[in-house]
Amino acid sequence: MELMCGGAVSLLALSGPTFAMAAEAAAAAPSELEAVIVTAQKRAENVQDVPLSILALGQEKIDRLNAKDFVDIARHLPSVSIRSIVPGVGNIFMRGISSGPDGGASGSLPSVGVYLDEQPVTTIQGTLDIQMFDISRVEALAGPQGTLYGASSQSGTLRIITNKPEPGVTKGRLDVEGNTTFKGGVGYSIAGMINVPVSDQVTLRAVAWNRIDPGYIDNVPATRTYPSSGITISNADIAKKDFNQVEVSGARAALRVDLNENWTVTPGLLIQKTKADGNTYQILGRDLKVERFFPDHRDDTYWQAAMTIQGKVGDLDVTYAGAYLNRKFNTYFDYSDYSYFYDTLFGMGQIIQNNAGQLIDPSQHTHSISQYTHDSHELRIATPQDKRLRATGGLFFQVQRHELQSQYIIDGLATSLSVTGWPNTQWLTDQQRTDRDYAAFGEVSYDILPSLTLTAGGRLFKASNHIVGFFGLRGSEGRCFGPTIYGDGPCTNVDRTAKGHGFSGRLNATWRPDRDRLFYVTYSEGFRPGGINRAPQSAAYEPDYLKNYEAGWKTTWANGRVRFNGAVFNDRWDGFQLFVQTTANIAEVRNVGQARSRGVETDFAAVLGHGFSINGAASYIDAKLLDNYCGRIDANGNPILTCATPIAPAGSRLPFAPTFKGSLSVRYDWTMGDAEMFVEATGAHQGGNWSSLRTRDRVIQGKSPGFETLDLAAGADWVDWRISVYARNVLDSRGELARLTSCPASVCSRIYQVPIRPRNVGVKVSRTF
DSSP states (O other), rough: HHHHHHHHHHHHTTTTTGGGGGGHHHHHHHOOOOOOOOOOTSSSGGGGGGSOOEEEEEEEHHHHOOSSSHHHHTTEEEEEEEEETTTTEEEEEEETTOOOOOOOTTSSOOSSSEETTTTTOOTTOOOOOOOSSSSEEEEEESSOOOOOOTTTTTEEEEEEEOOOTTTTTTEEEEEEEEOOOOOOOOEEEEEEEEEESSSSSSEEEEEEEEEEEEOOOEOOEEEEOOOOTTOOEEOHHHHHHTOOOOOEEEEEEEEEHHHHHHHHHHHEEEEEEEESSSSEETTTTTTEOOOOOOOEEEEEEEEEEEEEEEETTTEEEEEEEEEEEEEEEEEEEEOHHHHHHHHHOOOOOOHHHHHHHSOOOOOEEEEEEEEEEEEEEEEEEETTTTTSEEEEEEEEEEEEEEEEEEEEOTOOOGGSSSSSTTTTTEEEEEEEEEEEEEEEEEEEEEEEEEEEEEEEEEEEEEEEEEEEEEEEEGGGGOOOOOOOOSSSSBBOOEEEEEEEEEEEEEEEEEEEEEEEEEEEEEEEEEEEBBBOOSSSTTOOBOEEEEEEEEEEEEEEEETTTTEEEEEEEEEEEEEEEEEEEOOOOOOOEEEEEEEEEEEEEEEEEEEEETEEEEEEEEEEEEESSSOOSSSSBBEEEEEEOSSSOSSTOOOTBTOOOEEEEEEEEEEEEEEEEEEEEEEEEEEEEEEBSSSSOOHHHHHHHHHHHOOOEEEEEEEEEEEEEEEEEEEEEEOOOOOOOEEEEEOOOOTTTOOEEEEOOOOEEEEEEEEEO
């Protein structure tokens, strides 16, 4: 690590004398900001022409941030919050719209849509961890995008846009990187890209990567004694330093086939495998240390085949985008916290016996196999965009299927306490969940004046949710109503379907007084589909909607050298999906939540001259409950809003919603001989936030405090070579992404923190050809 740090300091120091070369730096630096091209409205446009709150990070910015995955990216998107506990799985939230973690196998769908190019990759159990190599840009569309992007784009949409095959060009790139983490291990990354014409009409672009992210959490030696049995367990055989190492490998390929001057077909294939040991959290107050008594391990493999067809019929632009995603998890997890605290508080260990009636070690550990598929198709037609009246419309269909087999295992458990046919399994979930969505959408724009445009759009949707299988203890078999229909469970105790439909709309007025300034006002809606509650006597829950009132601006100043954009918004989230207790004392999801989110989000960039440039982004968000959350409904299904001790009182801030978040980058470019040199510093701040909506959990868990990070980078770029050094989290901040417990905080009182990665220093060498 000292060698890498020394290299970084040396290169930064080398830049010192070059400040005398200000004239040369000024000549080499751009005289105005480059245009940022985005496709947020399903067509290529300058971001300054798009009447949306959108922040785009281009390839150069992603490379300079040394971003490897979306957790790295999220720190620089002010309206975005992320809860990532294990690699490859993250819950994403925008504008503070959150009631707690999404991703439950039988619960609500996510509130933020994620797209890879034209295809949705939003999954029931979290966001794909996509390698950030050869990525053209990341677009963050804040606010409801229900018209063009549909289900789960309730509070926003994130789009990851890859670089496409370039006809007539043969080129490639190879990146080799080494890095070390303070108080952790050593990692590396190797990634390569090639773009090659196969024929005059066919071009291939292929990418491959392999990386190891070094561990930095220590599983320290520990023992645990259960009160009921007096049995003591030890983790001596799995205690390990830096036990949360992650290996990611994969490849991506796209083939561009130009059928003629009007039609192009682009098939693509992506595959990635992640092997993750340990977890990314620490015990509260114990720096980078945890006590785990069973192995934590996760294999996450996914592949996606996609096809995009683009062409023209007359003067109409026609696009078809289809994809099939297949993802499989194989997860082992230590669940002994649950066993220990339930035994300590309720004596549960007294019933955990073997076949001889003897008390045994009640520690639980889990093994889950999760198979996920996502099949999506969209057909879209657009009229010429240079006409006074223009329109975009289309049809959309997707089906998501999640097959989950999850065992909660107690070694040596008596057969009479195990799920039938599943030795040592106290609890089993073996179910299939299927979500289907159908939609027709359209948007029409009309230029009332050359400077004034009105837009109206909407999306009609129909959705269904079906769950079939078995879940529960051995005693749950008494609630079965038939033999096994799906999977290998002992019988079937859930086979339910919920259906829903609705409409989400959008109205926009855009005024452009001159070519450098744009102002807009928008009303838009986003939605999540409804679903079922697994208990037979429970009603289904309905779709929930976010209503957005927004005013924004896109401005360029000083002859293109300064850009300042922003938006103010007021979002209403009425009847959102929350867990409640019914009059029969059954927990289920109902549409009872009432909340609002208000705030402002801005981004700016400027070319200062003499080689200096600056850019930044920030958001201020005030997201709160409007009514008491009492957690109960009356006989008519209406929420009870008056209670002595609400689960969360009116005025409570929504979880994962920091009030302020922002980042600022300062860069200096100059020329030294044949090399283009740069140094850059990026600072970021994230305000404190809660990890739960419930007051009781907040009292026990506490609030994640705000934190700051500082990243430094320096490099030299020749015609074919680039070398750069970087130091991320230079101040070695222990900023928290979330807090959590293994079961309800009122029972499992051991609190865990999810810290950001400690100081990480690296060197990267790139070769282009």
